Amino acid sequence: MKAKVIAVIVAIIALGAIAPFAGSYVLVLMTQALVLGIIAMSVDLLLGYTGLPSLGQAAYLGMGAYLTAILASTYGFGLGGGFWVVVVLGMLAGAAAAAVFGLFAVRAGGVYFLMITLALGMCVWGLAYRWNSLTGGDNGINMPGRPEFGISLSDDLNYFYLVLFFFVLSLGALYVLVRSPFGRSLVGIREREVRMRILGYNTWLHKYLAFVIAGAFGGLAGVLWAHLTGIVSPGDVILTTSVDVLLMVVLGGPGTLVGGAIGAGVVTFLREYLATVVPWWQYVLGAVYVLTILYLPGGLMGIPARIRRRKNAT
Amino acid sequence: MKLFSKVGLVAGIALAFAVPAKAQELRIGFVAPMTGIFAQIGKDMENGFQLYLDQHNGQLGGAKVTFIVEDTEGKPPVAVRKAEKLIRQDKVHMFIGGLLASAGYALAPVSSRLKTVYVLSVSAADDLTQRDLNKYPYIIRTSWTSSQPHHPMGQWACEQGYKRVVTIAADYAFGHEVTGGFQKVFEDCGGKVVQKIWPPLGTKDFGPYIPTIKKDADAIFTVMVGPMALQFPKQAQAAGIKTPIIGGGTSYDEFVLPSMGDEVLGHVSALQYSAAIDTPANAAFVKAYRSKYGKVPSYYSESNYTTAQMIDEVMKRNKGKWPGPQQFIKQLQGLKLEAVRGPVFFDDMRNPVQNIYIKKVEKKKMFGYPNEELWNTIIKTYPDVGQFWKYGKDKFLKQPVYSRDFPPCKYCE
Numbered sequence: 059m060k061a062k063v064i065a066v067i068v069a070i071i072a073l074g075a076i077a078p079f080a081g082s083y084v085l086v087l088m089t090q091a092l093v094l095g096i097i098a099m100s101v102d103l104l105l106g107y108t109g110l111p112s113l114g115q116a117a118y119l120g121m122g123a124y125l126t127a128i129l130a131s132t133y134g135f136g137l138g139g140g141f142w143v144v145v146v147l148g149m150l151a152g153a154a155a156a157a158v159f160g161l162f163a164v165r166a167g168g169v170y171f172l173m174i175t176l177a178l179g180m181c182v183w184g185l186a187y188r189w190n191s192l193t194g195g196d197n198g199i200n201m202p203g204r205p206e207f208g209i210s211l212s213d214d215l216n217y218f219y220l221v222l223f224f225f226v227l228s229l230g231a232l233y234v235l236v237r238s239p240f241g242r243s244l245v246g247i248r249e250r251e252v253r254m255r256i257l258g259y260n261t262w263l264h265k266y267l268a269f270v271i272a273g274a275f276g277g278l279a280g281v282l283w284a285h286l287t288g289i290v291s292p293g294d295v296i297l298t299t300s301v302d303v304l305l306m307v308v309l310g311g312p313g314t315l316v317g318g319a320i321g322a323g324v325v326t327f328l329r330e331y332l333a334t335v336v337p338w339w340q341y342v343l344g345a346v347y348v349l350t351i352l353y354l355p356g357g358l359m360g361i362p363a364r365i366r367r368r369k370n371a372t
Numbered sequence: 373m374k375l376f377s378k379v380g381l382v383a384g385i386a387l388a389f390a391v392p393a394k395a396q397e398l399r400i401g402f403v404a405p406m407t408g409i410f411a412q413i414g415k416d417m418e419n420g421f422q423l424y425l426d427q428h429n430g431q432l433g434g435a436k437v438t439f440i441v442e443d444t445e446g447k448p449p450v451a452v453r454k455a456e457k458l459i460r461q462d463k464v465h466m467f468i469g470g471l472l473a474s475a476g477y478a479l480a481p482v483s484s485r486l487k488t489v490y491v492l493s494v495s496a497a498d499d500l501t502q503r504d505l506n507k508y509p510y511i512i513r514t515s516w517t518s519s520q521p522h523h524p525m526g527q528w529a530c531e532q533g534y535k536r537v538v539t540i541a542a543d544y545a546f547g548h549e550v551t552g553g554f555q556k557v558f559e560d561c562g563g564k565v566v567q568k569i570w571p572p573l574g575t576k577d578f579g580p581y582i583p584t585i586k587k588d589a590d591a592i593f594t595v596m597v598g599p600m601a602l603q604f605p606k607q608a609q610a611a612g613i614k615t616p617i618i619g620g621g622t623s624y625d626e627f628v629l630p631s632m633g634d635e636v637l638g639h640v641s642a643l644q645y646s647a648a649i650d651t652p653a654n655a656a657f658v659k660a661y662r663s664k665y666g667k668v669p670s671y672y673s674e675s676n677y678t679t680a681q682m683i684d685e686v687m688k689r690n691k692g693k694w695p696g697p698q699q700f701i702k703q704l705q706g707l708k709l710e711a712v713r714g715p716v717f718f719d720d721m722r723n724p725v726q727n728i729y730i731k732k733v734e735k736k737k738m739f740g741y742p743n744e745e746l747w748n749t750i751i752k753t754y755p756d757v758g759q760f761w762k763y764g765k766d767k768f769l770k771q772p773v774y775s776r777d778f779p780p781c782k783y784c785e
Contacts, residue, residue, distance in 0.1 A: 083460035090453075190776075196544050196573075197474045197497075198448055200481050288485065289478045293447035330457065333443065337406065 066316055070226060077218050086286075089218045091319075091326040092225045093282045098306045098318030099232055100275035105304065106313030107236050108268045109248030111172050113300050114159070114179030118273040120186060120295035121155045122148035122280020127199040127290040128192065134202070141205035145224075145281050152277020153270050155182070160269040164262060167251075179300055186292040198291025201284060211285065221282050225319070228275055232315055235271070244268055309350050311357025320358055396692045398435035400683075401458030401467035403451055403479070406443035409574075409598070410471055413627060413672055414443075417469060417494060419665050420673030424680035427660070432680065433687020435694070440464065446471070448478035455482045455490075465694050466491060468679060471672075473497035473518070473545045483510040489697045491704075493679040494672055496520075498549050499773050501723040501759065512701050512722040514679045515671075516644050518546050519553025519774055521621050521728045523761035524754040525593075525642035526557030528730050529618060534558075534590040536566045540581060540604070541595035541620070543570035543776070550595045550620040552774025555781075557761060564783035565593075570776065575600055578607045585613070586785070595620040601628040609635040616640075624733055627670035629746050636733045636746070644724075645671040645713040646731045646748040648738055655739050657712045668745075678711040685709055719758050721765070728757040 077085060097119055104110040125148050129135040136144035159178045166174055186193045193199065204211035211217045235241050246254045247261050255261050284290050302325065310321025328346070332339035354360055402421065404414035418441055430437055440462050442454035451470060458464045459482070466489035470476045476495030483490035484507060492500065492513040501513050529537065537558065541547035547570070555565045567586050571578065576599065585592060592615050596604055601623050608617065621643030622628075624636065647658055647668045657677065661669040669677075686695075686703045695703065701722070708717040714727040731748035738747050760768040772778050 081461065083457055086456055086460065196472070197477045200477065287449055287452050288481055289448060289452055291448040291474065291478065293449045296447075330453075334457075337443075340407070 066229075070222070074219065074222055077222075078215060082214060085214050085218055087326055087330055088323075089214070089221050089286055091323040092218075092221045093279050093286055094303065094306065094322035094326060095319030096225055096228045096282070097276050097279035098303050098310070098322045099228060099315050100272040100279070101303050102307045102312055102315055102318040103232060103236070103244075103268055103272050103275075105307055106311075106315075106317070107241060107248060108244045108265055110164075110167070110265065110269070111304065112163075112175045112269075112272070113172050113297070113304060114163075114175035114177075114182075115272070115276050115303050116295050116297070116299035117159070117179040117182035118152035118155055118276025119280040119283060119299065120182050121151040121273075122277035123284040123290045123294060124186065124193060124199070124280075125151045125277075126281045126284040127201055130202055130284075131199050137203065137205045139207045141207060141211075145278065148277045148281035149274040150277070152280065153274035156270045156273020156276070159273075160266045164265045164269055176297065176300070179295075179297060183292055183295045183297070186295050193292075196292065198289050198293070201288045201290070204285050204288075217285070221286070224278065224282060228278065229315060229319070232275070236315065240264070240267075305347055307357075309347065309357055311359030314357070314359040317357050317359040324358070396435045396694065397438060398432055398683075398687060398692075398694060399438045399462060399464040400440070401455070401462060401464035402439060402441045403444050403454050403458070403467060403469040403475075404441070405446040405471055406441070408446040410446045413471055413598075413670075416627060416670050416672040417471065417676045419661070420669065420676035421468070421493075421680050423661055423664060423673075424677045424684070426664075428684065431692075432684040433690065434692030435687050444470075444475060446475075448472075448474045451475045452478050452482055455479055456486070459486045459488045465489065466683075466697075466700070468493050468676070470495040473549075476500055480504075480508045480511050484508050487697060489700055491679055491683075493676045496549075497545060498759070501721045502769060503773060505721050510697055510701065512704055512718070514682055514724060515675045516726075517723055517759045518549035519556075520723075520757060520759050520761075521642040521644055522550050522553035523557045524728045524757055525618070525620075525730065526554045526559075526563070527561060527754075528640075528642070528752060529554070529591060529593070530558050530561035530563045532591075534563060534616075536564050536586075536589050537591045537593050538567040538569070538585050538589040538615075539565055539593045539595075540569040540571065540585070541593075542573045542575070542597050542600060544573045545775075546597070546622075547573070547595045548776050549774040550622075551593070552779060553761075554593055554620070556774070556779050559779065559782070565781060566783050566785050568781050568784065571600075573597065573600075576603060578604050582607055582611045582613065585615075587615075589615055591616045591618055593618050593620075594623050596623040596628075598628070602631055605632065605635045605639065621671065624731070624748060625671050626668045626748070627672060629733070629748065630668060632733075632746060634735070637735060639733045640730060640751070641733075641748070642728055642730050643671055643748075644726050644728055645674045646729050646750055648731070648747040648749050649713065649729070650750075651714075653710065654712050658739055674712050678713065678716070681711060682707055682709065714753075715756075719760075719765075721759070723759045725756050725758040728754045730754070 101115050104112045126144055163174045209216050251261050306321035306325050307318040311317030332342055404417045406414050444451035458467050468491045470479045471494050476497045490511045494515050496516050496518040498517045539551050541551045569581055571581055617639045619641040624641040626647045705718045705722055716724050716726045719725050729750045730752040732751045734749040735744050
């Protein structure tokens with residue numbers, strides 16, 4: 059376990075060290091992968107630890123992103139030190155939306171949970187698309203620029219480090235969370251909910267809290283996303299974003315936290331580079347997903363364990 | 373005197389050596405939807421540009437063109453990502469394209485942020501070259517603003533003696549701006565828009581809307597996009613509507629026209645291009661395009677073909693050397709050329725001033741093709757129409773951008 063933690067820390071430091079030497083487009087992709095990594099980890103909390111496959115996580119990303127964009131474009135707020143306030147507000151917005159949606163979603167499990175989160179996610183998309191006066195409808199909202207407080211975040215490298223900072227913070231917080239007694243009981247619920255209930259756990263409340271926490275990290279990813287792309291539009295909040303994030307977790311390995319982040323990185327880079335090489339890149343990505351699910355149920359993070367098992371067997 | 377001639381001689385020699393160096397490279401990025409519901413339109417856009425390149429050995433103004441196409445999937449955030457890739461990784465001199473208004477609004481800030489030329493070859497959102505232009509010093513538009521052809525359309529409808537018109541338009545920014553332009557001029561001329569209906573973009577069944585159309589209207593003005601354009605005339609005919617139908621450019625452009633039937637005969641629309649413009653330049657263009665891609669060019673194709681032609685002209689003036697973004701925009705804006713669509717020049721807000729054609733759908737033979745087909749026959753030409761119509765720039769910019777609520781529906785019953 060300790061070796062793994064050290065490996066992750068080394069990887070993060072290495073990432074920070076190579077960033078200044080990366081090409082300007084690669085840097086943007088790295089930043090993007092980290093933001094998606096945050097939301098992928100939030101989905102992993104639900105899918106990997108609690109056993110709840112959420113197909114509506116883009117909704118919380120949308121809450122954070124639209125909140126950031128509306129505050130910045132309409133009120134000019136959050137472009138200085140106010141940015142930190144916006145981060146907190148974004149997380150609260152994600153959590154609040156999840157708190158409402160959770161009331162409906164957490165009652166169900168399995169496929170029904172999938173369907174309800176999907177439907178609720180579409181509601182947020184519908185709002186973003188139709189509520190013209192607030193969200194700009196199909197046109198979305200252009201961000202007036204990135205925040206500046208002592209350091210200018212318009213510089214892509216600075217922004218990368220900021221996102222890396224939030225990524226590490228999220229990873230740390232979620233790591234502590236899943237190893238706490240609360241996190242352990244989530245795993246218990248995933249394995250056998252009835253038994254947990256008989257043992258006296260309020261499983262509904264546990265699941266509900268996990269759902270709200272995941273929403274908060276989704277909101278955080280939204281705030282960072284808005285400043286990264288410079289535009290917030292219904293295209294971000296759409297179902298495919300939720301599906302992508304879920305697939306990143308499956309690809310990386312559910313129940314590992316960093317797996318989601320690795321999945322995010324692989325998908326981001328694969329998508330950008332494949333798209334320039336072959337026009338039918340979506341098939342390649344699809345094949346990668348299918349093969350992972352068929353032959354690597356533990357995702358990319360499961361590979362070392364498989365190799366070890368293979369070795370032990372022979 | 374002697375000194376001068378010596379200096380002149382030296383300068384002349386220097387020039388002679390400097391200019392005819394080896395061919396320069398011009399890197400052009402192209403963003404358009406290549407997958408998703410708008411993929412076919414994206415293909416039309418790309419084909420238009422590609423045709424011009426092919427006809428000129430892949431060179432524009434002596435520069436060898438590297439043409440890189442990226443798929444936006446019809447989503448603004450993806451368009452932004454692809455534009456960033458084109459600029460940061462492929463180091464393009466400029467990027468072109470963007471289909472929907474939303475793509476234009478998303479891409480324009482990228483051009484400002486990364487100081488790269490963005491040529492709007494289709495995206496028609498009015499405000500990009502109107503109230504928002506100051507924010508975007510690196511954009512120039514080679515196509516049209518949504519309301520530009522529909523100001524004359526309002527005038528024309530008024531001159532036909534139509535007094536009461538019902539509008540039915542796709543409920544998004546483009547539909548609002550087209551309808552707004554039509555309504556403004558039509559009402560200023562004395563007509564009345566008595567009812568405005570807003571079906572959502574992508575409506576497939578107009579059953580619920582058609583019965584509500586006022587029976588005593590003199591004409592129906594439609595703004596349809598993509599498959600909607602095919603559906604509405606069919607259902608209107610089936611419902612026995614005899615009221616004349618007129619429309620915005622996209623209701624009958626050549627992208628949808630070949631899939632239409634006799635139900636659209638006699639319908640009238642307005643745009644800066646029709647495949648049926650009877651000039652040698654257009655005949656050559658239509659024939660070349662059709663023999664290569666198997667279909668009649670739409671305005672999407674023409675607009676990108678002409679964009680390539682404009683870049684060609686600018687690059688010729690610089691002998692194939694990239695003049696830098698500011699100079700490029702300035703020189704492009706100063707162009708005055710004979711395009712396939714007719715004469716084009718630019719106003720001081722970097723939007724084209726051009727002919728607007730009022731077109732009627734007719735079934736006939738054209739350009740020597742053997743079969744009778746539907747063509748947008750030109751029945752009236754308004755020359756040199758700019759984006760402000762006859763209101764003048766200052767007066768026009770004082771009013772808000774056309775929207776669902778502007779101009780207000782004063783005469784709605």
